[in-house]
Amino acid sequence: MKDRQPTGTGEHAAPDRSDDRWNDKYPYLGTAPIPIEPYISREYFTLERERIFRKVWLNVGRIERIPNPGDYIVVALPVCRTSVVVVRGKDGYLHAFHNMCSHRGNKIVWDHKGSCQNFTCKFHGWSYGLDGRLTFIPDEQGFCGLQKDKLGLTPVAVDTWAGFIFIHLDPHPTETLRAYLAEVVPGLEGYPFPELSATRFCWRTEIKANWKIAQDAFQEGYHLPVRHKATAAGAFTSGTNPHCHFLSLDLYERHRRTSSYGNLNYQPTPVAGRAYQFGSSVVVDRDITLDNLPAGVNPTRRSDWSIDTFWIFPNFSIFPSNGTYLTHQFWPITEERTIWETHTYFPKAENAGQKFSQEYSKVLLRDILMEDGTTLEHMQDVLASGAKTHMPLQHQEICVRHAYRVVEDYVGFYAGR
Amino acid sequence: MTESGWPAAFRTLQPFLGWALATEAERTQKRQTSEMADIQAFYNAMLSHLEDILVYLNQFPLEHMPPHARQLMDMTFSLAEIAPAVELFGQPREDDTFDPFRFVPQHQ
Numbered sequence: 121m122k123d124r125q126p127t128g129t130g131e132h133a134a135p136d137r138s139d140d141r142w143n144d145k146y147p148y149l150g151t152a153p154i155p156i157e158p159y160i161s162r163e164y165f166t167l168e169r170e171r172i173f174r175k176v177w178l179n180v181g182r183i184e185r186i187p188n189p190g191d192y193i194v195v196a197l198p199v200c201r202t203s204v205v206v207v208r209g210k211d212g213y214l215h216a217f218h219n220m221c222s223h224r225g226n227k228i229v230w231d232h233k234g235s236c237q238n239f240t241c242k243f244h245g246w247s248y249g250l251d252g253r254l255t256f257i258p259d260e261q262g263f264c265g266l267q268k269d270k271l272g273l274t275p276v277a278v279d280t281w282a283g284f285i286f287i288h289l290d291p292h293p294t295e296t297l298r299a300y301l302a303e304v305v306p307g308l309e310g311y312p313f314p315e316l317s318a319t320r321f322c323w324r325t326e327i328k329a330n331w332k333i334a335q336d337a338f339q340e341g342y343h344l345p346v347r348h349k350a351t352a353a354g355a356f357t358s359g360t361n362p363h364c365h366f367l368s369l370d371l372y373e374r375h376r377r378t379s380s381y382g383n384l385n386y387q388p389t390p391v392a393g394r395a396y397q398f399g400s401s402v403v404v405d406r407d408i409t410l411d412n413l414p415a416g417v418n419p420t421r422r423s424d425w426s427i428d429t430f431w432i433f434p435n436f437s438i439f440p441s442n443g444t445y446l447t448h449q450f451w452p453i454t455e456e457r458t459i460w461e462t463h464t465y466f467p468k469a470e471n472a473g474q475k476f477s478q479e480y481s482k483v484l485l486r487d488i489l490m491e492d493g494t495t496l497e498h499m500q501d502v503l504a505s506g507a508k509t510h511m512p513l514q515h516q517e518i519c520v521r522h523a524y525r526v527v528e529d530y531v532g533f534y535a536g537r
Numbered sequence: 538m539t540e541s542g543w544p545a546a547f548r549t550l551q552p553f554l555g556w557a558l559a560t561e562a563e564r565t566q567k568r569q570t571s572e573m574a575d576i577q578a579f580y581n582a583m584l585s586h587l588e589d590i591l592v593y594l595n596q597f598p599l600e601h602m603p604p605h606a607r608q609l610m611d612m613t614f615s616l617a618e619i620a621p622a623v624e625l626f627g628q629p630r631e632d633d634t635f636d637p638f639r640f641v642p643q644h645q
Contacts, residue, residue: 394591473595479614483620490634
């Protein structure tokens with residue numbers, strides 16, 4: 121049911137958004153260029169490892185991937201020099217451990233996903249329950265003074281919010297997940313994650329770029345009319361919003377959110393039009409009904425809206441739209457190498473038409489993301505040249521400025537310099 | 538209907554059965570290694586029937602698709618795969634874009 125008519129007819133033409141001055145809303149961030157060093161420095165990267173990634177909650181996926189007791193996923197965390205197993209226990213609760221045998225340190229799980237009754241090391245056969253307790257040692261009498269009850273797998277804190285699984289490398293974190301996410305929870309409360317998470321697509325790539333360079337590319341729309349001229353510019357810009365200015369944004373202590381414009385006059389291509397006709401699509405939704413979205417998504421309640429973003433510190437983001445959402449994770453490997461994972465989610469397809477629609481939506485998303493991939497590597501190639509020391513940022517790039525500030529507040533690289 | 542169950546209305550699509558590929562990785566491979574003329578021919582053939590194909594396919598439960606319907610559906614997915622090449626780029630792969638084989642699907 122439509123509760124509003126499309127406004128692209130001129131009746132409610134989108135206002136000129138050329139005068140948004142987001143820097144004025146957050147004067148504490150300043151307007152000065154930001155330094156390049158954090159994006160190229162090994163010293164900075166080492167501090168990020170110690171002061172961020174070992175100290176905060178990190179998203180590692182969704183609960184739909186491990187619905188039954190014994191189901192597990194394995195998450196590589198090269199930034200923390202570890203691998204983590206998240207498993208649903210026989211008690212139905214999630215448990216998480218460093219993926220490392222207590223004997224001589226072999227990884228106990230070698231694949232990325234599976235289901236098991238217990239974890240048995242492929243080196244000497246030490247065996248652990250799903251709760252991490254050490255249950256069996258071959259030729260146990262050969263060891264002297266072994267305290268078997270203290271040789272379980274090393275635990276990692278794990279908790280969930282809205283079906284998203286988060287881990288914390290401190291097994292007893294001082295801050296609960298709920299408190300950590302408190303700034304963004306109201307914005308996403310009530311968003312239909314369970315229904316929209318039925319169909320999951322995921323791409324993974326390793327890029328030669330700093331994790332913040334990669335992430336920052338998705339935190340501003342300023343590049344969209346240029347870099348995505350062939351793909352996304354038509355749907356996300358217009359004569360009244362030619363530079364893809366945000367509809368709204370909020371910067372929090374650690375996290376942030378934005379809301380983006382959609383061009384209701386955009387004419388989809390023939391195949392996009394059919395995809396839209398037969399199901400959900402990432403192209404701007406002319407039939408959007410505002411009452412099927414919670415108040416925190418599209419907070420300005422405009423019909424010429426496309427997608428919101430929620431940036432969860434340090435490396436996770438959720439992009440809710442109408443009937444579909446996507447997430448990005450950027451996992452640092454070194455100061456200039458990153459694992460980039462994008463998931464896109466849809467409801468369960470009921471028929472072939474809906475499957476086709478989802479297929480088109482994800483292929484278009486993938487081709488748009490690939491346009492970004494090249495830029496990231498070209499930037500990293502020359503950032504360390506020393507030719508420039510700082511980057512100027514404009515109002516529409518304030519999320520990049522905020523992201524830099526939050527990281528630096530944790531890292532303290534420039535404090536006292 | 539032909540012997541295989543393939544509807545007579547879609548007989549003109551049978552020369553394009555090479556596009557009936559089950560996974561995104563296979564469809565990407567086909568797009569990236571095909572001549573644009575072949576991609577365009579497949580696009581033209583599919584687009585003119587697309588609405589009818591989807592209406593036809595929608596009668597089958599997804600869990601119990603006959604083999605010929607599964608092939609047709611996979612061909613619609615290949616159309617989705619090549620649509621940006623035809624409609625946005627005019628070539629299989631956009632200039633200056635990321636290596637598509639490095640952007641690896643973790644799904645089927």
